[in-house]
Amino acid sequence: MQAVLLKEQTEFILExxxxxxxxxxxxxxxxQGKIKIDISFKxxxxxxxxxxxxxxxxxxxxxxxxxxxxxxxxxxxxxxxYLSQAxxxxxxxxxxxxIDRLASQTKSFLKEQSLVLGKATYNRSxxxxxxxxxxxxxxxxxxxxxxxxxxxxxLMSRGFKKAEAQKILEEAFFNKVLDSIKIKSARKLIKDxxx
Amino acid sequence: MKQxxxxxxxxxxxxxxxxxxxxNSVLSFDFGLSKEIIENISSSKNEPMWMRxxxxxxLQIFKKMKMPNWGPNLAEIDFEKIRYFIKDTDVEKKSWQxxxxxxxxxxxxxxxxxxxxxxxxxxxxxxxxxxxxxSLQAELDEQGVIFCSMEEALQKHSDLFKEYFxxxxxxxxxxxxxxxxxxxxxxxxxxxxxxxxVKRPLQSYxxxxxxxxxxxxxxxxxxxxxxxxxxVEGCTAPVYSEYSLHAAVVEVFVKKNAxxxxxxxxxxxxxxxxxxxxxxKVFKDGVMxxxxxxxxxxxxxxxxxxxxAEEGAYGEMLSxxxxxxxxxxxxxxxxxxxxxxxxxxxxxxxxxxAGGQSNYRGLVYIAKNASNCKSKVECDALILDKNSAxxxxxxxKISGENAIVEHEASVSxxxxxxxxxLMSRGLNKTEAxxxxVAGFIEPIVxxxxxxxAVELNRLIELEMEGSVG
Numbered sequence: 001m002q003a004v005l006l007k008e009q010t011e012f013i014l015e016x017x018x019x020x021x022x023x024x025x026x027x028x029x030x031x032q033g034k035i036k037i038d039i040s041f042k043x044x045x046x047x048x049x050x051x052x053x054x055x056x057x058x059x060x061x062x063x064x065x066x067x068x069x070x071x072x073x074x075x076x077x078x079x080x081x082y083l084s085q086a087x088x089x090x091x092x093x094x095x096x097x098x099i100d101r102l103a104s105q106t107k108s109f110l111k112e113q114s115l116v117l118g119k120a121t122y123n124r125s126x127x128x129x130x131x132x133x134x135x136x137x138x139x140x141x142x143x144x145x146x147x148x149x150x151x152x153x154x155l156m157s158r159g160f161k162k163a164e165a166q167k168i169l170e171e172a173f174f175n176k177v178l179d180s181i182k183i184k185s186a187r188k189l190i191k192d193x194x195x
Numbered sequence: 196m197k198q199x200x201x202x203x204x205x206x207x208x209x210x211x212x213x214x215x216x217x218x219n220s221v222l223s224f225d226f227g228l229s230k231e232i233i234e235n236i237s238s239s240k241n242e243p244m245w246m247r248x249x250x251x252x253x254l255q256i257f258k259k260m261k262m263p264n265w266g267p268n269l270a271e272i273d274f275e276k277i278r279y280f281i282k283d284t285d286v287e288k289k290s291w292q293x294x295x296x297x298x299x300x301x302x303x304x305x306x307x308x309x310x311x312x313x314x315x316x317x318x319x320x321x322x323x324x325x326x327x328x329x330s331l332q333a334e335l336d337e338q339g340v341i342f343c344s345m346e347e348a349l350q351k352h353s354d355l356f357k358e359y360f361x362x363x364x365x366x367x368x369x370x371x372x373x374x375x376x377x378x379x380x381x382x383x384x385x386x387x388x389x390x391x392x393v394k395r396p397l398q399s400y401x402x403x404x405x406x407x408x409x410x411x412x413x414x415x416x417x418x419x420x421x422x423x424x425x426x427v428e429g430c431t432a433p434v435y436s437e438y439s440l441h442a443a444v445v446e447v448f449v450k451k452n453a454x455x456x457x458x459x460x461x462x463x464x465x466x467x468x469x470x471x472x473x474x475x476k477v478f479k480d481g482v483m484x485x486x487x488x489x490x491x492x493x494x495x496x497x498x499x500x501x502x503x504a505e506e507g508a509y510g511e512m513l514s515x516x517x518x519x520x521x522x523x524x525x526x527x528x529x530x531x532x533x534x535x536x537x538x539x540x541x542x543x544x545x546x547x548x549a550g551g552q553s554n555y556r557g558l559v560y561i562a563k564n565a566s567n568c569k570s571k572v573e574c575d576a577l578i579l580d581k582n583s584a585x586x587x588x589x590x591x592k593i594s595g596e597n598a599i600v601e602h603e604a605s606v607s608x609x610x611x612x613x614x615x616x617l618m619s620r621g622l623n624k625t626e627a628x629x630x631x632v633a634g635f636i637e638p639i640v641x642x643x644x645x646x647x648a649v650e651l652n653r654l655i656e657l658e659m660e661g662s663v664g
Binding site: 120139 | 578
């Protein structure tokens with residue numbers, strides 16, 4: 001599997017020929033941004049992973065869109081979006097999975113997780129499934145939640161200040177992603193981004 | 196191909212549970228919608244001036260509003276070819292013996308007959324556009340519960356009626372709400388007094404029995420503080436070749452600490468457009484539960500919603516959609532969290548087969564001032580063959596502080612291993628698949644009243660016959 005960092009553009013039209021990990025790291029310093037990614041599977045047996053990572057602060061506002069379209073059989077895709085939202089940051093995510101009538105034995109999954117750290121954040125999530133073949137497995141999930149009060153309390157009872165405890169838990173949230181990435185170069189990119 | 200499938204569905208429906216009675220209406224109006232027809236409806240019902248004005252204003256709104264530009268194709272609906280009012284019985288019948296034989300036969304086949312009546316708290320059966328039969332048991336009267344037709348409520352409980360009517364779904368809400376507001380006829384009015392608990396379900400049946408006839412019943416329910424009740428509505432329709440339209444409006448007010456459950460089993464025949472607007476407003480610590488089974492109709496668009504307006508309110512939606520033979524079941528739910536500490540749950544299951552398409556369309560909205568809200572959404576879809584489809588279109592808008600929102604959706608086919616196991620125990624493929632489909636929808640079926648659960652399982656069994664392999 002190869003890793004490809006998607007950057008310096010707002011729209012990407014991709015047609016993977018070999019197994020690929022596409023990585024999108026949202027600019028931490030940008031006030032706003034818009035990224036649209038279209039992935040079309042036209043070659044049989046190809047699999048890929050699309051990963052959005054973002055640590056959003058202040059009033060930053062992002063519009064994210066992923067359209068995964070399966071036209072060939074035995075293709076698979078895993079789309080993940082891991083976002084932490086501090087202050088008054090805003091995210092609007094649209095994620096589509098389309099499986100064509102010809103694309104049997106397809107697997108496609110989408111997962112969006114937002115960790116809410118701020119008090120005035122806004123999160124909109126629209127994960128869409130359009131399935132026109134019965135020999136498939138497809139699912140999506142989206143969740144938006146705050147840091148666990150119990151976890152915060154535990155860390156603070158061990159002497160951490162609230163801000164430090166929050167940081168540790170935020171790191172733990174992103175470490176779940178890091179653990180699932182096997183490609184060294186991609187792991188390094190993610191580690192550098194999270195620092 | 197579509198026509199052939201529709202004919203096949205209709206024939207199957209006729210053989211299994213379809214029936215059509217000759218039209219024999221006491222009063223009916225011409226096709227199409229005009230000021231005069233609406234005025235005639237008002238006159239025939241002897242309505243007060245405010246309702247006449249409301250209908251006429253709604254007509255103007257209806258004419259101005261456009262058809263929805265999303266969802267299934269509704270281009271086939273021609274509002275000029277619909278008859279907007281038919282009254283089967285010129286007076287509402289108070290005893291079963293007085294109900295005309297044709298209508299009685301129809302209800303017998305629907306399952307309203309003697310044996311079931313004994314177990315029901317009250318039966319309001321709507322035939323065409325008017326309430327044809329009603330029997331309110333003494334138990335309800337003693338409790339002070341009002342369960343009557345909308346027409347009766349407008350005459351006898353006018354203040355209460357006016358206070359709540361159209362307050363939750365105004366005519367301008369959508370084109371079909373406007374249509375209903377101008378042409379509404381029949382439907383149930385329910386008022387549960389404070390701290391009153393109605394133990395047995397309040398039950399209604401709705402039917403359409405005329406070609407090109409629209410049915411626009413309107414239901415208004417008020418569960419006052421601390422009360423609880425369960426309302427059950429079921430539909431089925433005879434076979435006819437031309438399309439028909441059902442555009443109902445249901446408004447439910449669940450007051451402080453009240454609990455209300457609204458159960459629907461929709462089994463219109465395969466030529467009906469079923470476009471329904473249902474909404475509940477839930478006050479402090481109130482609980483509203485929608486249970487929705489959509490099996491029939493050519494196209495269904497129905498998204499019951501809960502406006503969780505005060506602290507501690509809870510909304511729940513459990514739904515099953517069953518799409519077959521080019522049917523489109525476009526269903527879902529909307530939960531609007533408008534106050535703090537409110538919570539909601541949506542569980543939607545769908546089965547698509549033989550060219551059917553089931554869609555889930557839903558909204559979870561958490562307002563900025565609504566802190567500590569929780570919402571959970573689960574959508575599971577089963578596709579049984581290569582000609583069918585399923586889509587989910589959820590939308591989650593979250594502004595409130597400390598909100599926890601979860602959404603999960605999955606699509607799968609019937610697992611080969613399970614099928615193989617059941618067939619190895621002697622079941623044929625159809626029986627095995629029927630059993631697995633029944634198991635898939637069981638979490639929702641078990642919430643239905645017993646007679647509905649039995650009927651639903653029987654319907655699934657009948658629908659699965661001949662559709663496998």
